[in-house]
Amino acid sequence: MNILVINTGSSSLKFRLFNYDDLKLRANGLVERIGEAKSDFKMEWNGTVKKTNIEAADHKAAFQVVINELLSPECGLIKDVSDIKIVGHRVVHGAEKFLKTTIINDDVIEQLKECIPLAPLHNPPNLMGITAAKEVMADGVPHVAVFDTAFHSTMERESYLYALPYSYYEKYSVRRYGFHGTSHKFVSQRLCEILGQGPEGLKVVTCHLGNGSSLAAVKDGKSIDTSMGMTPLEGVVMGTRSGDFDPAIIKYIMDTEGKSIDDVDKVINKQSGLLGISGISNDIRDVEDEAEKGHERANLALDVFCYRIKKYVGAYAAAMGGLTDIIFTAGIGENDPIVRRKVCSNMEFLGISIDLENNELRKTERTISTPDSKVRVWIIPTDEELMIAREAKEVVESTVAVGK
Ligand code: AMP
Numbered sequence: 001m002n003i004l005v006i007n008t009g010s011s012s013l014k015f016r017l018f019n020y021d022d023l024k025l026r027a028n029g030l031v032e033r034i035g036e037a038k039s040d041f042k043m044e045w046n047g048t049v050k051k052t053n054i055e056a057a058d059h060k061a062a063f064q065v066v067i068n069e070l071l072s073p074e075c076g077l078i079k080d081v082s083d084i085k086i087v088g089h090r091v092v093h094g095a096e097k098f099l100k101t102t103i104i105n106d107d108v109i110e111q112l113k114e115c116i117p118l119a120p121l122h123n124p125p126n127l128m129g130i131t132a133a134k135e136v137m138a139d140g141v142p143h144v145a146v147f148d149t150a151f152h153s154t155m156e157r158e159s160y161l162y163a164l165p166y167s168y169y170e171k172y173s174v175r176r177y178g179f180h181g182t183s184h185k186f187v188s189q190r191l192c193e194i195l196g197q198g199p200e201g202l203k204v205v206t207c208h209l210g211n212g213s214s215l216a217a218v219k220d221g222k223s224i225d226t227s228m229g230m231t232p233l234e235g236v237v238m239g240t241r242s243g244d245f246d247p248a249i250i251k252y253i254m255d256t257e258g259k260s261i262d263d264v265d266k267v268i269n270k271q272s273g274l275l276g277i278s279g280i281s282n283d284i285r286d287v288e289d290e291a292e293k294g295h296e297r298a299n300l301a302l303d304v305f306c307y308r309i310k311k312y313v314g315a316y317a318a319a320m321g322g323l324t325d326i327i328f329t330a331g332i333g334e335n336d337p338i339v340r341r342k343v344c345s346n347m348e349f350l351g352i353s354i355d356l357e358n359n360e361l362r363k364t365e366r367t368i369s370t371p372d373s374k375v376r377v378w379i380i381p382t383d384e385e386l387m388i389a390r391e392a393k394e395v396v397e398s399t400v401a402v403g404k
């Protein structure tokens with residue numbers, strides 16, 4: 001028996017198949033360029049990699065291809081669609097409606113549609129994935145929504161309210177929600193497993209640094225603050241997103257350059273961040289390559305990127321009244337020693353000291369702090385899909401009887 005996890009974007013569908021009992025990964029893959037004349041399909045299982053072109057006019061067709069491939073004699077991971085017991089769906093924005101992992105029914109779908117104005121880019125493709133999977137799978141298979149925002153629902157009002165007219169919050173739900181919750185939760189729980197203890201007493205800053213980046217202050221296992229806001233634009237510097245900046249700049253640029261609000265929105269989401277400052281790339285590897293050759297703005301982009309993260313670490317130590325652990329995760333957090341070194345430099349006053357040699361090693365999960373560092377510093381690879389499978393299984397088992 002299996003759990004299938006899917007994560008849909010506007011033209012993509014990522015999937016992972018997990019064994020039901022022990023949640024071991026059995027297959028993973030993706031469909032890209034959905035809606036184009038030819039779509040790309042890739043799947044890996046048992047050391048085999050299959051890449052092919054397929055026809056996928058929409059997400060339903062793409063999902064059907066995934067199921068057909070899993071059923072195919074070549075792959076043979078499932079014998080019948082009924083071998084998939086649960087489908088877990090990543091949903092970006094749950095607003096204040098969904099504070100935890102939720103089994104999807106018609107009412108939930110209606111409420112998800114009501115969340116679209118808060119996440120117009122992310123929630124519609126997530127909904128397309130849900131609709132597609134429900135149409136292809138047999139009736140009675142539970143579909144479960146796991147929300148990026150849910151882990152941060154423990155934030156207090158002092159951290160989630162913007163100092164705007166209170167009526168905006170009351171009427172339009174304008175507040176900070178935070179994202180990457182599945183990742184922040186996964187790595188903070190993994191830390192407890194490594195330490196062999198519960199979350200009580202831990203004051204952890206989790207740094208999810210990837211294509212999008214966010215930090216969270218996780219106290220006693222609960223998120224008390226996080227750097228992203230009502231949308232994923234707020235917070236630290238990202239590949240193409242600005243992160244925090246003075247909102248008055250929007251009007252200034254509109255007036256000065258005669259830009260429309262949509263133009264400026266595009267600038268702050270797609271043309272800023274590492275790309276905006278460096279003028280080179282949104283990928284930190286390219287920026288670092290140029291910085292090493294002495295490219296001034298590449299160096300500047302790296303400095304701003306790391307300085308902003310450092311500031312958040314300090315702020316969250318203050319918010320939690322101390323700091324026991326820092327976790328680096330996601331594409332940059334797991335793989336980039338330069339960023340980790342710059343973020344942790346001159347932080348001895350907070351009890352942070354990292355072993356520079358260990359920091360450089362190409363190894364996975366480990367601590368990189370020195371033995372005498374008061375704060376433990378970790379690299380913990382994230383696994384959002386596994387977390388989705390785990391949560392989906394938990395909620396289904398606690399709600400309905402599942403035949404294994
Ligand atoms: P993610 O969103 O977690 O998949 O992270 C993707 C980002 O991680 C990419 O855009 C790169 O900037 C970064 N990344 C991936 N591999 C490396 C690496 N080996 N060194 C530095 N950065 C990396």
